[in-house]
Amino acid sequence: MWRLIPLLEASGTVQMAIDRWLIEQHAAGKHPPTLRFYTWSPPAISLGYHQHKYPERWHSLFWQGQKVDLVRRPTGGRAVLHQGDLTYALVTSGLTGDRILVYHKICEFLIQGWRSLGVELHYGTVGRGYIHDPNCFSTATGADLVLLNGSKLIGSAQLRRGGVILQHGSICLQPDAELFTQVFGTESFTPAQLPQDLGIEKIIAALTTAAIDCFGIQLVEKPLSQFEWEIILET
Secondary structure, three states, X not given: OEEXXXXXXXOHHHHHHHHHHHHHHHHOOOOOOEXXXXXXXXXXEEEOOOOOOXXXXXXXXXXXXXXXXXXXXXXXXXXXXXXXXXXXXXXXXXXXXXXXXXXXXXXXXXXXXHHHOOOOOEEOOOOOOHHHOOEHHHOOOOOOEEOOOOOEEEEEEEEEEOOEEEEEEEEEOOOOHHHHHHHHOOOOOOOOOOOOOOOHHHHHHHHHHHHHHHHOOXXXXXXXXXXXXXXXXXX
C-alpha cells in the first residue's frame, strides 16, 4: 500500500522539508512508499546538493512582484527554475540495480503516463559542457526525459540512503521565457510544445494511474495531517 499526498502548493523550503521528512520516515520504517505532486510558491531556483557555483544575482531576482526563492535540494544535479512547472516526488525502497537502472525503473511511470496523454518521451543523452553548466534544463542526461524534438520535459534527481530512494523531478509545463532568460542569461532553451488541453489535474490523474500500473500498487490518498505538518516544519 502506497500513500498519495494530494497536490500541494508551498514554498521551496517547505517542499524540500517534506521530501526530506518522507525519505527519513520511510528509511526508519515509519512511513509507506509515497507519491506526491507539488508546485512552488513563490517561484524558486533549487540548487543541487553539491552545487556551489551559481550567479550572485540569483539572490535578488523578482518575478511579478515576488522575490524568487533560492533553496537547496537534498538531491544532486544542477539548478532548476520552478515557475510554471509541476514537480513529482517518489519515495520507495527495494529497487535493485545501479543509479541509471533505478532511474529508468522509476521513470517508466512518467513515460507511460505521458504516452496516455499523447506525448512520447525518451531518455536524453549527456551533452558536452554539462559539468560546467549551472542550468539543469539546458541539457539532458540519461536520467532525464525529452520530447521527440529533443526539448527537455522532465529533469529528475535522486537521493539514495541504503535501499531507500527519493526521486523527484520538475515537469516543465508553462515556463515564463522572460524569467528564464533573467535567471540563465541568453542560453538557448526550447520550451516543450504540449497539447493545449493538458491541465495539471489531468496530468496528475494520468501519472497516478500509470504509477499504479507500473509498480503494481494500491495508492491511498491521504493529505498531511496537522501532527505531520508540525513535525515537518520543526525540522
